[in-house]
Amino acid sequence: MTSAPTRLRLADLASRKPTRFNIAPTGAALAALQEMFEVDDLRKLRFEGHISPQGKRNWFLSAHLGATVVQPCVSTFAPVTTRIEEEVERLYTDTPPEVEDASEIEMPEDDRIEALPEEIDLMAILSEALALAIPAFPRAEDAPAVEISVTEPGKEAMTDDDAKPFAGLADLLKKSDET
Numbered sequence: 203m204t205s206a207p208t209r210l211r212l213a214d215l216a217s218r219k220p221t222r223f224n225i226a227p228t229g230a231a232l233a234a235l236q237e238m239f240e241v242d243d244l245r246k247l248r249f250e251g252h253i254s255p256q257g258k259r260n261w262f263l264s265a266h267l268g269a270t271v272v273q274p275c276v277s278t279f280a281p282v283t284t285r286i287e288e289e290v291e292r293l294y295t296d297t298p299p300e301v302e303d304a305s306e307i308e309m310p311e312d313d314r315i316e317a318l319p320e321e322i323d324l325m326a327i328l329s330e331a332l333a334l335a336i337p338a339f340p341r342a343e344d345a346p347a348v349e350i351s352v353t354e355p356g357k358e359a360m361t362d363d364d365a366k367p368f369a370g371l372a373d374l375l376k377k378s379d380e381t
Contacts, residue, residue, distance in 0.1 A: 208325045210253065212261060212294075212318070220252035223265075225324055235329065239336055242281060243272035249290075249328040256293070259318065263292040267331045275342040282340035290331045294318045 208225060215221045226248045227235060236244040251265025267288040275282050296318040351359035 209321050209323050211321045213320070215253060215255070215261075217255050220254040222250075222252045223324055224248070224250040225328060227325075227328075231325075235332070238329070239271075239333065241271050241273050241336065244269060246270045247328075247332075249324065249331075251290070253322065259296045261294040261318070261322075263290070263294070263322065263327070265290045265327070267328065267335065269332060269335075271336055273337065273340045275345050276339045277345045278342055280342045280345070282337075282342050284337055284340060286332070286335045288331055288335045290327065292316055292327065294322070 207223075210221065210223070232244060232247060235247070247269040249265055249267050251263065253261055253263045256262045267286065267290055269286045271284045271286060272281050273284070274280070291314045293315050294317070295315060351361075353359040
C-alpha cells in the first residue's frame with residue numbers, strides 16, 4: 203500500500219484548507235481486496251481526492267475511485283474485464299438526520315450524509331465504493347442468453363409468456379366468439 207495514511211483524525215486536519223489523499227493499494231492490501239470481492243484480478247486501483255472543512259464542524263469528502271476488475275462471466279465463465287470510474291462524496295455532519303423509530307428507517311434524500319466520526323477510514327470508504335461499483339452479474343459480450351426454469355418435480359415450469367397478464371387473452375376472445 204502507498205505510504206499515505208488511510209485513517210485521518212479530523213481533529214488533526216487543517217481547518218481552513220482541504221487535506222488531499224491518494225491511495226493506491228498494492229501487494230497484500232490489493233490481494234486482500236481481491237479476495238474480499240471474489241474477483242479474478244484487481245488492478246490499477248486508485249482512490250484520490252480531498253477532505254475539506256465545511257463550516258465549523260462539518261467535513262466534505264470528494265474523491266474519485268478508479269479500478270480495473272476481472273471477473274468470470276455468469277453464463278460462460280469467460281473472463282470479463284470492467285473499468286470502474288466512480289465519483290465518491292460524503293458529508294460528515296454533527297447534526298445527521300434524526301431517526302424517530304428505529305424499526306422503520308427511511309433512506310434520507312441525500313445519501314451522502316453521515317454522522318461526524320472522530321476519524322475517517324479511507325480504506326473503508328474505498329471498499330464500500332468498490333463493492334457498489336463491481337458488476338454483480340458480469341456478462342461477456344458474446345455470451346448467449348440464459349433461460350432458467352425452476353419448478354416443483356412433476357409440474358411444468360412457468361415461462362415468460364405465462365407471466366404476461368394478457369398472454370392468453372386472444373385465446374379467450376376466440377373461444378367467446380365461437381359460442
